[in-house]
Amino acid sequence: MNIVVDAMGSDTAPGPDVEGAVLAAQETHHTIILVGDKQQINNELAKFSTQHLSIDVVHAEQRITMHDQPSQVIRNKNKSSMHIGMALVHDGHADAFVTAGNTGATLAIAMLSTLHLIPHIKRPALTAIFPNLTGHTIAADIGANTDCHPEYLLQFAQMANIYATSVMQIQTPRIALLSNGEEESKGNNLIKETTKLLNNHPNLHFIGNAEPKATIEGHTDIIIHDGFTGNIFIKSIEATADMLLQLLKEKTTSSPLTSLGGLLIKPALRQILKQIDPFEIGGAPLLGVNGVVIIGHGRSNAKAIKNAIHQAEHAVNANIIATITESI
């Protein structure tokens, strides 16, 4: 198996991206192909002992930044690490693509210039796999489609169900629609129409509507929403957690006694941070495109990149693309 890693993806690339690839290569017998500026990649690789590792480097002269617009990337950056990396998957030279780069650009290049959609898939779904109180929830869509039809949401549920079953090893994933109340009378028109489709579907374990609280507490394995609502949902959780942890840091250093207290609770805080750490999973799949693509957070560190590479490995082993193609 060959897994392509976008060496120019993360906010501080290529440092974490290359180190993550090295860490992954130490743990797997598969080949990691780093795509990006060859000189910069080799400089980073030189920091590690890599002679026994199966790591290849493919040069890409262009780099996509977080500020690049998806439309312009399609026209002007077809020599970027993203484009070349996904083309390697499309052409059969590699099995999966991992990036911590610009999500909109990844989506555009995957859909329009390289991998394209799986037949019969109406829209791709960006996903997040986030920690809840008892495990992990896969959320789809978190931003690819701001305006959705019920049929899109049904397909997001089907694809997430396949991913949760075959890659995340959840036997019968509980699927819910994110809504403003649990009752079937709640929800906007999109939710109400999608409920009918999911209720009538024989192969999905649809448990109804879920509010944010139930989702965060882990009462559902899959949470489905349009990309606009899902984006607000995920970003609200992230922003609230960031704010609280920042306040806790500030306030506990405001006096010698609270500082001591802050020191003493550090192990507890570390446990909490580990429990809610998105980097433990590292990345989440872009579902619906015709090739395995795992997208990590721009803030990814080496551990996150490593774990994202392992996600890709599991997805390839689970034959996720073929399964989606056959099932939908």
Next chain:
Amino acid sequence: MNIVVDAMGSDTAPGPDVEGAVLAAQETHHTIILVGDKQQINNELAKFSTQHLSIDVVHAEQRITMHDQPSQVIRNKNKSSMHIGMALVHDGHADAFVTAGNTGATLAIAMLSTLHLIPHIKRPALTAIFPNLTGHTIAADIGANTDCHPEYLLQFAQMANIYATSVMQIQTPRIALLSNGEEESKGNNLIKETTKLLNNHPNLHFIGNAEPKATIEGHTDIIIHDGFTGNIFIKSIEATADMLLQLLKEKTTSSPLTSLGGLLIKPALRQILKQIDPFEIGGAPLLGVNGVVIIGHGRSNAKAIKNAIHQAEHAVNANIIATITESI
């Protein structure tokens, strides 16, 4: 001024509701009218020295619970404390109504049986006034309208602007639309269409799209969304904060050393809880109905009820209903 308080509103009513009314009556020269089960209210009142306070009691034989459906409340509960309380405002016997009860029922009774909408207002807006890192943000709509047209959102912005200016004393409130990105290219169709209306409006200080993070950090005074998205937004913040504080409690009591640490950081934690405490404001207005209605959280304690009553007082003093009627 007479302010009606729904004595049967909060989850543990009438205890906090009556105590909150007593606390408010101690701080104001206005009359508080408690509506609900007379016997129960008098039992609660007997716990305080109220002989010099201006508190009236009006009996209501029915009580609305959190499980009552809005449609059934209209048909079957017109002798409830909510119905009688809002009818007192509608008939001119009182100036404002405060409740910590069932939000859907409050909305239905206000709109359909008692106060009705202000002329030219298309839809009412449920609001929340929540703490951000530097002050407070007023959010509208948080649940009255799951499917919205751009014209509704424009009116929500206009009404929230009047409330923020005249009641919250914010000179030129910054208004933003909650979206999945700051750029004007982001947002769903509703947000993009509403942006055009707000951009062209001469009297509103529209600052564009805001993500959850910017809102929580206090970069906007007013955040506008449809009731579905707004509900998810507010509940995501609440659920995340609850989860983190619960985890912190659990983990800091897991060993003697972290327990000591937990004890030492208590003053810091108290500061944080005070900073993010929704009860400091106590309640938020139901905008668009033809009378001042302030809705508090079901979990309200006496302090929250007291502060909600003061909110009502400020709203009446600011002549909020007349201002909205004249401006829209």
